[in-house]
Amino acid sequence: MPLKPFEAIVIGSGATGGVAAQTLAEAGVRVLVVEAGPDLSAQAALGSEPTNSMRRIRGLLSGQHRQQAQHPGYWKHNPLLYADERRYPYSTPKDQPFLWTQGRQVGGRSLTWGGITLRLSDLEFKAAERDGQGQSWPICHQDLDPHYSALERQFAIHGNRDGLAQLPDGCTTTPLSFTPEEQQLAADLQGSADIEMIHSRGFSVHQPSAECPWPPSSSPGSSLQTALSTGRVEVLSGHLAERLMMNRDQSRARGVVVIDQGSGMRIELEAALVVLCASTIASLRFLLLSEHSATEGGFQDPSASLGRHLMDHVSTCRFFQVPSRSGRQSLQDLDPTSQLSGAGSFFLPFGSLPPQRPEALPFSRGYGLWGAINRFDPPWWLKRNSNCRLGFLIGHGEVLPSAQNRVTLSETVDSWGVPIPHISCRWGENETAMVDHMHSMMAEAIGLGGGEIQPLTDLIKMPLIEPIIGNMEAMKAGAPPPGYYVHELGGAPMGSDENHSVVDAWNRLWRCPNVLVVDGSCWTTSAWQSPTLTMMAITRRACLKALQPESE
Template sequence: MENTHYDALVIGSGAAGSFAAKELTEKGLKVMLIEAGRNITSEDFNPNFKGPKEKGIQLWARAKAAITGQHIQSKVAMYGRQQRHLFVNDRENPYTTPADKPFLWIRGKQLGGRLHTYGRMLLRWSDYDFKGASHDGKGQDWPFDYAELAPYYDKVEKFLGIYGTKESLPNVPDGQFMGDSHLTSTEATFKSRTHERWPERNPIPWRYMPPNIKRVPQPILAAKETGRLSMRTNAVVRKILVDPQSNKASGVEYVDRETKQAGVIHGNIVVLCGSTIESVRLLLNSATKQYPNGLGNSSGTLGKYFMDQVPSMIFGTIPGKKGFETDNTHPADPFYGVTGGVYVPRFENLDKVTNNQFVRGYAFQGTIGRLYARDDKDAKFGIMGFGEMLPYADNTITLNPHKKDAYGIPVPHISCYMHDNEKKLLKAQTEAIKEMLVNAGFELEFCGSYLGVEEFGKGAFPDADWFSRMLFRMNFRKSMCMGAAIHETGGARMGDDPKTSVLNSHNQSWDIPNLFVTDGSCFPTGGVSGATLTIMAVTVRACEYISQQHAQGAFK
């Protein structure tokens, strides 16, 4: 492998890397896909897992995970112990934060990355996201608009087979849906009662990709079919190599995760898709004499303007409704179960200022009546809120020079906290969802965020034992700090000006012409919905440009 020269090296195999491999191989390039984690097998998705698959407090399962090395990963909001092996071991993958700015870095290191644990919600962003700074003057606009990205959204959705409903809402544009998604009867009640009282609030069914029964991400399977894809798992890339004469990336240096042996892979193009924090970390660790503060960091912005959405959570019951509803739109996946739910798009500060306490807004996603409940118990709801964090120069990813991982790479030091705008937004966010659920006739058990937890009626998880409930109350705020949304973006942002951004409008490094970054680190803003579909579309768009430039001999 070290003696083979590839047209392109793709680092990472998740949302960005899988599509980069597909697009480049289908356009004739010989590609090496490099994944730091292990390969996956059918045993990773064993449907015969012993124990309940419902997700709830699961205190004892979380405690066991924490004791055995997953003290961070076990804080995932909708934790399911049958999936714990698809999250990293925190002892083996350390990072640091300031003592007063905790951050939950939730990760999966295997072929496909977090595609095996995310909710499969795939929502388009709009110009309220891409051009938000033009309206409120906060941050930096994207270097393209929605119309430019729409054809690439189309391509991704058609390939994956997305389900959703046409709603004609400008802030969540309709997509290419292969079928309708559906609401439960109680979600439909929530929708009608909410819209009746607040016409500007428009709950809709999830837009989602059904579970992938083949498990290996579909774009990787498509890339394999071309015969032009090579893959290397268990290869931890620790440095991007640059030829000082040509100022071009020449390959990568990696460490075998199992043998700890170092190696080099050569390529004409490097496409970095390692996930937001890992990609920034790698660029920082690839510093050269010409770029002493990180590869391609002539702007000084690498590692700055890091964001995650501001999370909140609310649970409760539906009086008069027992048990739980099942959605038969698709057969239940033997490992993951069923998919679906309700989504409340952002409604604050869109075309006009509706709340002058903060800029931007928030959205909600969750399920009503779908969570497991015994036939003699009231049906349940569980909803998370996601508020937009503005890009701040002091929310950063840097390297910790005093701590290294098992492969000799300095660990990332993540400093991300809510500023005054986000604190005000978060308070409004929790009040809004409470009033919507009460208006629908539902009963609240608890609602909370990093700012605190509020209990109602019988309190949080009333059927759990007293010790579990006590520990829940003690640890709730820690489990809802920054990072809990798992929607992190920024740190290597795109822009129109090389003085204020790391990448140009095609995800190309301003400084290293054959280096591209297409994962969430390229985002100039953080939005209120999941970034996955946008990461995929941005990657497809960037790879179209790469292949065109490659055909013209730009990277030789």
């Protein structure tokens, strides 16, 4: 492609990269989107069976996906959408495993995103003002509300208006229907306890067609597609963004250095604005390589906190069975829209306002329980009890920021001579106590609904693959290690003071304001909600601000 002059460089083409490109291009800006991975067709990206299953076996045996295969999404999507761990390595302390899911292709991890879209409330943005743990965000819900709304309208998000303080309502369309078994659980909870169950909010399951080959939840099926349609956006795939190039006084970035993944050649690309959307850990590596301590003439980080306070969502899962209210036949065969999806599921949205119990909460912050029943059932003859339907509850809870949880640069380098990320992250006492509480609330809710908690291998017959499934992290009793939930956040947090944050309230590097950091790395706290909608809202807000004269 001709590398013509561009006014902005967007690094990464996933959920935030697509929104950044769209926002800037619709305002008339010429944008180059840099993506490390290939530009796949929809057919190649989505794949089909049995080829996808054969790729999974090859990925496990070869070592390509030994870490990423721990996540259930790996067994749902095309393994081509999970990066080769040998090509993109990272390191951890021996006693601190971290499961890093990497999407190295145009569209990034938006192609494997579950499509849940939840807003954050001021209970999360300002949590530190209540409990003194860490820093509060320099923004609030009102700052993001117009951007949340614009994205929800664009994506036609499904969901109810539930009037919850801990989960602000959005601009949603009609929620997807509960399955019969979910309807029964909702009724049981409403009649027997103070546990509220709501329709999940998000995208419905994608039904590929010639007119709509990409999932609308992915950037190639939404924001990036819209950006490209303006004629002002080009995508440079197969090129890894290595570091910033700075001007002489280190006050602004001139552009970025990228590495051609095929030849290993380094190329300098110049632009007046750089928007970093590479995903949290990849963005932290890029920033660490660009900072003054690693690169002569790099940008200055007055807080000396770059890479610290890495977070994820702490999670745990319970599978269960309930009596079938819809016979033995597959509900998904009768109604394809009933498949598990961001909107085709439910929430017990406790957040920071869990049900009142006599005993005090043994942890700070909050969590939610995401679940579904009769949305992933195998054929009846593979179930150990053919007259039951299968369900799950997955907790995802807020993780307290800790300076000990961090990303640094390893002395080991990759195939292109770039230091690989070293990830040190472990759960603390607060997370352990939260997971114990999740288990008790799961047992209470499932019991009230007449369900029975059992290991998945006791619910489904799994010839040949049962040993593999049984060893997956989701099958274990406790919390999987950090990274498992694919919601890594932090390391370059927003703040109101350059001595305690890496970017300002508009996502600009404090000492290099023409660089925006808008993906999960800019998060101050992890909150408990699924983060992608908020990441995209932050991106839209920051890019619109960058279009204004600096005096405004």
